[in-house]
Amino acid sequence: MLSRLLSHDLPRSRLLGWALVLIVLALVAAPFLFPGAKAxxxxxxxxVFILLVASFxxxxxYTGIVSFAHxxxxGIGAYGVAVASTRLGPGWGxxxxxxxxxxxxxxxxxxxIGLFSLRVKAIFYAMITLAVASAFMTxxxxxxxxxxGEDGLxxxxxxxxxxxxxxxxNPVLGLAxxxxxxxxxLILGVVALLFLLLLRIVNSPFGRVLQAIRENDFRAEAIGYRTVVYRTWSNVLSAAFATAAGALLALWLxxxxxxxxxxxxxxxxILLIVVIGGMGTMYGAVVGSVAFVLAQNYLQDLLKLGATALDGVPLLSQIVSPDRWLLWLGVLFVLSVYHFPTGIVGRLRAMALRLKA
Incomplete structure (x- = not known):
């Protein structure tokens, strides 16, 4: 039953499986386990980032397309909900x-974008998407x-x-x-359904063709697959899921x-999370998003504790200053890429294969 739910794409690593179970349980019980607005x-x-990164x-x-227009x-999804709610008033309609x-x-x-740009080389396509995204932001x-405008809605x-x-x-289990x-x-339910749908897509015959195009697009074209058509559909599907993520963020904020x-x-x-979690693995979006968002929001608090503990030590107290949290975030990213070149998920799966061998 679980295998069918996950489209027969199991974690293939006991450690990864337990990590995913803990993440899911923590997210389901988050309002009760971690009280407070920030948590x-x-x-x-x-x-939201799990869905956004999985769509990217x-x-x-899975397709090998580098796009900066994600x-x-x-933003289109977020602005769509905001503009309609502002003009028509609050309501599900x-x-x-x-x-x-x-x-x-x-x-x-x-x-x-797919039809007019995906015929060019990868670097030129990336530059085109960057130009389109910059124009849309302006x-x-x-x-x-x-x-x-700049003030937003x-x-x-x-x-x-x-x-x-x-x-x-009265509070329910201690929670108001x-x-x-x-x-x-609502966000949890929608993200779970769309993530399972993404798993189904990448493990379908369509997803196998996308992976074949990623590995060798000339060979895929030679055996009869229209690579431009498949890449365009990949671009369209990715945009649809990103739009849904933007709408969910707008409803939350x-x-x-x-x-x-x-x-x-x-x-x-998004690029950092994909690299940290592992490219070509939907589970990498889950693990990478959790690791990155936690580091982004709580690393400064940890450094504050470290600075307090090292107060009076001339050099160390300045190095672990909370004001330098971006520096430490960069250091953690470099270390993660060095020790996990295929991402956390890729490394855990490789370890599981070695243990089986």
Whole structure:
């Protein structure tokens, strides 16, 4: 049953399997295990990044396409929900209409980019997508009447996922359940369903063709597969899942701006997570997102504890200063790439194969 649910793509490593079980249980019970607004926000961001990174891995890891326009589709999904909720008022009709409009725009743009750009060499395609994403970010910043410009858009959610919604008078298992908790479990459910769908796609005959194109596109073309068509469909599917991730982030934040969805820093984060988790493995999106988001949000707190413990030591107290958390994040990334060149998932699977041998 579990094998069918995972499309017969099992972790293939006992250690990885237990890690995934712990991650899933922690995310399911996060509102009860980790009380506080910051912990819940970190868990919600982790879920959104799992879907976003998995959708990008469909392009990079399974098809071998390097695209810098992924955050554009992410931003389209977020802005679609925000614009519709702002203009039409809070409600599920507005959310669904905004998401449907955003999805239509993303599908059309991704198909155009695929058809006109995927015939060129990989580096030129990457540059084209970077130019398109930069142009879209500039457009979102300048169309202030629609997008709110640099200030972005703040909107209200439907009633039962708004923070003011409190269905229970007393706490449930020690947790004051409100609309924010319902919003979290909505994100959890949608991400779980879409992640399983992505697993199904990459393990289908379509996914096998994508992997063949990644390994040798000339050979795939020679045996009868239209590589441009398959690459275009991969681009379209990846954009659709990224649009869904953007819509979920907008519902969680109740705010959308250029910095929250369209910035190039988010694109760099996606690339880092794919490399850390492991390319060409959907489970890498899960492990990499958890590791990166936790480090991004709690590394500064750990350094603060270290600086307090080393207070008075001239050099070490400055090295572990919380202000240098980005430096340490970079050091951790370099170490992870050095020790896990195929990503965490790839390394764990290789260890499992060696043990079996």
């Amino acid at each position: 819940l926000a970190v868990a919600a961001k982790t879920l 891995d469909l392009l990079l890891g 955050t554009m589709f992410f 507005s959310v669904l209409l905004g998401f449907a409009g955003a999805l239509g725009i993303s599908l059309a743009l991704s198909m155009l 457009l979102a910043s300048q169309l202030s009447d629609i997008t709110g 703040t909107f209200k959610n439907p009633l039962w996922i708004s923070p003011a919604f409190e269905p229970f008078e 359940v409100d609309g924010k908790v319902f919003a979290y479990y 109740r705010y959308v701006g250029p910095d929250t969805t369209l910035s190039f820093e988010i694109m760099l984060d």
